[in-house]
Amino acid sequence: MALPPSTANWHWKNKNVTKWGKDWFEQELLAVRVKGEKEGEELFISDVKEVDGDIELGQRKSKLITIYDCKISLAFEGTASDGTSVQGTIQIPEVSHEITVDKTSDYSYYWSPSASSPTVDALIAQMRKSFPPILEEIFARFPAAMIDTHGKDLTVSADPSRAGTPAPGASSSSASGTAAAPTTASATTSAKVEKKAGKVNTSTVEVEATLVATADDLFSLLTDEKRIPMWTRAPAQSAAKADTDYSLFGGGVKGKYISLEPPKKVVQTWSLSSPTWPEGHAATLTTTLDQSSESTKVTWVLQGIPKGQEDEIKNNLEGYYIHGLKSIGLGSIL
Incomplete structure (x- = not known):
């Protein structure tokens, strides 16, 4: 169904x-x-x-x-x-x-x-x-x-919300009957993952980017509640302290900070608010910042991704984290 x-x-x-x-x-x-x-x-x-x-x-x-x-x-x-x-x-x-x-x-x-x-x-x-x-x-x-x-x-509904993005004219169609089929198939498969009892089989994804910014500035952009929306373009909650909850992308990603070592490292739990993510399951995201004379290399290692979602999650990390940071003018030098 x-x-x-x-x-x-x-x-x-x-x-x-x-x-x-x-x-x-x-x-x-x-x-x-x-x-x-x-x-x-x-x-x-x-x-x-x-x-x-x-x-x-x-x-x-x-x-x-x-x-x-x-x-x-x-x-x-x-x-x-x-x-x-x-x-x-x-x-x-x-x-x-x-x-x-x-x-x-x-x-x-x-x-x-x-x-x-x-x-x-x-x-x-x-x-x-x-x-x-x-x-x-x-x-x-x-x-x-x-x-x-x-x-x-990308959308199943006929009238997706487009907050923050120009909407086309009223005569335009946002969805068609054929678009729902692949989404339904994916959702059905994911529902089976949620119903499985016991341990979730997981894997690890790693992405990195070299950005023209200091480690201090990047650390702040990644953890400061007031600065996070600059690159996510969505509301955020973040106290940037160990054992405190955080929320990114308007609640699309949630978790808890485990440890913070400014400006070099952040370790946090990471859960995706999505029907494809097993209920109650959390991965661990470790972000490291290695500053050189002209730039900072940022590495995101996400451990605990449910098997079968590696490519999708990697694309999302690259699209929303890396591209989001690049979009505010930090600019990759790679």
């Missing part, structure tokens, strides 16, 4: 849509063409040279969340008022959920025309003002397009 949507959608899921996202940007950006103020002036995007970065759609507690941080490189061509051919590139170092949705900062544009003359310079000066609003309108449509296209693959 299928789980009710409210229960099935509690599960922590990620879907990598990087290839789709790059194709979407290419299709939309190649349509940009702007006329200048003078007769014959024109500039258009001739090539999407690069869309570099990971693009994912995540779900936790029935919320769909867009997770992406891309560097985009564009080639442009055009004609100046005197008929001179104009070429060059535009570099946009960050197109991300944080800028588009959270409005944490402004977009940056770096123009590099291949030649210079009075008429070319005049055209480029115009386009520096005309292009950003057009490009940013495209960037603003991207999160909703991602949800429209891929949300049905």
Whole structure:
């Protein structure tokens, strides 16, 4: 029997849509063409040279969340008022959920025309003002397009909550009848795990990232109740003391601190609020921070994962922990 949507959608899921996202940007950006103020002036995007970065759609507690941080490189061509051919590139170092949705900062544009003359310079000066609003309108449509296209693959309900993420128009469908089948099969298998008596067969998952930040700062970001939402984008509870409870991702992950050694190590129990996680079962998450002269290597070792969930949990740790920290500007140097 299928789980009710409210229960099935509690599960922590990620879907990598990087290839789709790059194709979407290419299709939309190649349509940009702007006329200048003078007769014959024109500039258009001739090539999407690069869309570099990971693009994912995540779900936790029935919320769909867009997770992406891309560097985009564009080639442009055009004609100046005197008929001179104009070429060059535009570099946009960050197109991300944080800028588009959270409005944490402004977009940056770096123009590099291949030649210079009075008429070319005049055209480029115009386009520096005309292009950003057009490009940013495209960037603003991207999160909703991602949800429209891929949300049905993560949600069972027909009306998932999208707090913190732009919702598409009312005519868009969030789910289809075919999307429930794989989720139901997974949930049925997981239900059998919960009903098993006795010891749960477990394994260990390890992920790591090298981030441009001090160990002190990272330790604070991982344990300070006021700073945790900066990278999880969800409410948190954390007293950061041994033998105290904590809650991350709006209650999606819960546990108790076992020991804290600032700024080098945190040991805590770790339980996922999901129907696939055996009732009453807790794993142990050990986080170590090893600071060098320019960065800090962070290693997460999660011991006690129920067998069969290794890949899923690893993807979640990489998507929600590592990508979450990278998304606030720490930046991996790997």
